[in-house]
Amino acid sequence: MSIQSNGQAGIHAGIHAGIQTSDKPLGRDDLARLVARDITSGSFVNLGIGQPTLVSNYLEPEQNITLHTENGMLGMGPEATGGQIDGDLINAGKIPVTELPGASYFHHADSFAIMRGGHLDICVLGAFQVSATGDLANWHTGAPDAIPAVGGAMDLATGAKDVFVMMTLLTREGVSKLVETCTYPLTGVGCVTRIYTDKAVFLTGPDGVQVRETFGCTLEELQAMVPVPLTAASAAGT
């Protein structure tokens, strides 16, 4: 994979000797840029709250991506600033946004029918854990004093054609979030198709977990951090 050199550190266009495509782990913005590049032109996409929202900063106009926000809009534009701010025009994170030409509004049941009916091409979500078979845990820590809040996470996880996860590979304590079996409460079963992390891009599916590329580590070094068997993805599988 070659990545345009927009000044981002550490990404080499020309490392083809292995699947390591960067000599350093990727920062949040570099990872968002990579996800944006991987979104097929013409797709309808929902970006989750938090890190996935950064992806919108790197979508190119020629990709002709239409962003969906689950509170009832297709054709969402960038975050509103100054005089653009309108309390009636917000995204799922309740941040004021703008509308692009061709935008449409609809009620909540229609908006979730867009997800649940399998009409969205891709959603990008954050995660606490993802299992080797693509189970997703991203809504609840399960802590006894936590107030649970699920929002649209379960609908997105089960409804979009492809579910991409963006997360750091390791917790602050250095524990892998890619796990054999999720220990946090599940959001969806077998729903994740790709995992973008600071250290590698993983593909999940019936063939187990494949590694498309690594950042700042070799496949062997990556395997030492992750408790599930990894194989290198074939070029055709990317």
Next chain:
Amino acid sequence: MLNFPETVNEAVAGIRDGSTVMIGGFGNAGQPFELIDALMDCGARDLTVVNNNAGQGDQGLAVLIKEGRVKKMICSFPRQSDSWHFDAKFRAGEIELELVPQGNLAERIRAAGAGIGGFFTPTGYGTMLAEGKETRILDGRGQVFETAIHADVALIKALTADGKGNLVYRKTARNFGPIMAAAAKHTIVQVSRIVPTGDLDPETIVTPGIYVNSIVKVA
């Protein structure tokens, strides 16, 4: 019979203790603050409230919860950075919570308005929010049975109404308005303006007036 009360207080005067009240809005967009304030003033209590959230800051639904008027919340996302009144009540065990995935919440409300008793959906299958619920494999996927959510009253906000009760909304403030209007036995709408019948283009009407009982104009 459609009516046009002069004030929000008059509009909500019939809401009784123990009612199930749907309140429109996603966050503050589309939240009918004036109607909620009137519901506070009318004194109704032991309410079951259906809303996406459980109040933000110190206004609207948050105040209703703070004042102990809400017995139960049915919502998808109660916990927010400024949901302190709900958080306190929940931790004190003074409010019941039915947590519903957002799409199930919307579809269960829609189902009520469409005369559908329940439906199967993949959302939530295999998660703790499906525990105790009937499941089936349909179209090759595990699916969970969810039932309709009915309400005695809906309080919603629209931009414009006409003399027939037809409604037009504004941007993402539309959110739950149309489906709540259809799901409740009695729908009360606050609008910014009321135009003469015939002034709204029939092609652009979002909620037909058949779902609406009371319309009150707020400044």
